[in-house]
Ligand code: FES
């Protein structure tokens with residue numbers, strides 16, 4: 001068993017852990033850090049349920065090794081907050097638009113949408129649809145999700 005000394009930032013806090021070098025980022029987040037908001041769906045990069053921000057970019061945590069996080073900045077859904085520490089604008093618009101049913105896909109969708117709106121605050125509907133093609137939802141039919149992201153632009 002090979003151990004690796006991982007130092008990174010998690011939701012704004014410095015973290016240092018000895019981890020198994022074969023650990024996926026998703027295992028590290030859910031099992032080592034106990035942050036269960038990041039979901040495991042397919043486990044192979046198809047569904048987007050495991051999306052997190054690494055240095056501000058949305059990545060599928062099931063496809064990244066935890067050791068690759070060394071020296072970098074991780075934000076999980078638990079770290080997505082509004083300016084005053086309350087709900088983030090995307091969380092508010094997802095609720096207002098009824099864009100959440102079972103909720104399994106929601107953390108990944110919020111992360112993907114946040115990555116897009118940080119990069120492109122005036123994203124078009126086409127930009128939003130394109131960005132969310134990597135996030136599967138079995139419940140909502142996507143229209144309310146797209147509308148929720150559109151309403152969060154500029155907030
Ligand atoms: Fe990672 Fe599905 S669990 S993409």
Ligand code: FES
Pocket residue numbers: 099100101102103104105106136137138139140
């Ligand atoms: Fe159920 Fe999206 S709300 S999978």
